[in-house]
Amino acid sequence: MFLVRYAYAELTRRRARTVLAVLALAVGVAVVVGVGSAARAVDEAQREVLDPLGTLGTDLTLTRPVQVGGGGLLDLGPEEQALLEAENGTAAFEFDNLGDPGEPFERDVFLPATQLTFPEEEAARAAQIDGVEAVAAGLTVVVLHQEGLVPAPEDLAEAQRLGPAALNRLDFTFDTWTMAGIDPEGGSLALAEAGQVSSGRFLEAGERGAVLASDAWAARRGIEAGDELRIAGREYTVVGTVRERLGAQAADAYLPLAELQELAEREGRINLLAVRAERSELVGDVEEALAGLVDGAQVGASADVADRVSGSLVDAADLSAGLARVVLIVSLIAAAAIAVLVTLGSVSQRTREIGTLRAIGWSPRRVVGQVLGESLVIGTLGALVGSALGAGAVWLVARRGIELEASGASAPAIAGLESVPAAFGIGELATVNETISVVPQATPELLLAGGLLALGAGLVAGLAGAWRAARIEPAEALRRVG
């Protein structure tokens, strides 16, 4: 084919022009592949982070919160206080039975904090609701560890009158942590699951004397798997530690539900019910049915939890969604524009040549085909070189690795705890951070898309050049000298 030889001669003997056009398209393709891969990788990383939050859209939680004002527990309304007292009395503030004032003491008190309990049978009732796939019951409590000298009643009364901050004046120390009773077989619906284990092992159903520690709490307390813990006078073995789930509800320590119920003297009581709907469109009905199950119940959707996730990962994902599109479009337009300009420049430079070919009997269609063919070859070369450049760049970035961080709002296993004053250190909730390696990959789809876009840009450039070539009048072209 003469036209092929002619195109080959043009492209190889006008090398600088060809290289410029190919490079312009190649850079465009490389940007498409690179940015596309990065955006995809960030999306996947975000999905990886958010997936453990539950099957978003189908998970619901039922709790029975107590509205707590700015004054803390002491500000509770009479009805709410009565409910709390009925459950746990005011044990944390009663020192009468510990001994005489000034005598040393040590005890663990289980506070219900801000969630009221409800009967465990409600879990079975919830499971009967149409559209419910699974339920998992949980009990979360705050463990208040007190150790020191029994305060005199008048000192205690004074401290209570002055407010929570004055409790620090009393001659004993305290420590708090959150503890959750979970169904070890509750899977992702439970507050912790086997997949979160970072050391040791997970709890087994029916197991006694075993406790799990969260990584953060274990680090704070210097606890490791295999250590012994004394809780409310009983000995426990830390059988393992678990990672916090980003944005999900979490506690410092986990026990099987029945054991915590017994330990905290809340037999048959739970304060958290996780429910999974069969399908997202059933969530509304299930939510309504759940709300009517328990007086004062509050039903929340797991999807809300995802909103609490923030950090560079989410920023990057949000950025990648919009920016990637803009970068892709701009780079493609720039690449196509350069290719068009190079092609138009080439046609302009070849005006006399085109006029001569027309004079010796080349039809306009043949000339147009020649220009178009050359541009398509440039487009193909741009696609190949660009794909290689893009894949190489992606490989280099993947090899070096990008790390983005996702932060979850501190996991309030106990809803409303944020507003509890720091009297017992309860207000200090750890933020869960998760670092994710973003590994971009130049997928065949991206390479194909980049290649097609380069060909498209080459076609546009070719059409522009061909349009210009077709408009060249041979008589006018031949008047050109040089």
Next chain:
Amino acid sequence: MNTVTGHVTPPALQLGGLRREFSDGSETVVAVAEATATIDAGTVTSIIGPSGSGKTTLLQLLGLLDTPTAGKLAVLGQEAARMSAAERTRLRRDRIGFVFQHFNLVPTLTARENVEAALVGTGASRQERRERSSIMLDRVGLADRAGHLPQQLSGGEQQRVAIARALVGNPAIILADEPTGNLDEQTGQDVIELLLGLVRTSDTALVMITHDPAVARRADHHLRMQAGHLEEVLPEPEPPAAAPVPQPAPGRMARIVRRLRGGRRG
């Protein structure tokens, strides 16, 4: 008009009141005014005239590269005005050859490819195109330069490639626009000898624009363009001191080719 047994051979070119105006909206320039002439097959016609007199415009009209504003033009008996653009392109490809002052070779194609370009679309196979191009290059003395790019050739060689390109399709008409205008005197003389020799051996009509009286004198007919007007004139007399112009003779072509092969000058 020449008569061939059984049928009439039409003139190669027949012009009747051919006119070409250019207008930029406010001013109209008459490049060719009422040009009338008949150019028979197998004849050599020179067109002389000062720069800007409309010679090149006339040649482009004759080569169907431009459309007259008025008047009639028949190419090989076909009315140009009745031809479609495609028919004009086909006629140029199959029956007309062009030789330009600046050679107008495609710079990225070799000498053979430049010649072959004139056969593209004629239906000739690739092998046939290559063979005919090689033969034509051999006839102009450039067989050993077939694979060279134009920039690797001297001006004379480039013009010989252009002549090969013009003749490879066995055209009925060759239109040459100052074919020696960009060459030194000796090379120009060699090139014109070659062109005339090739044309004289066929029934091709050659119309050439030239500023060189010596070249013009080699023609059978002499036309002069003056401010767009075309008129037939007698050839300028030879200057007294000028050497007698040799006439084409058997074996002369071979000598020219040998000389051209021996010394390549720009």
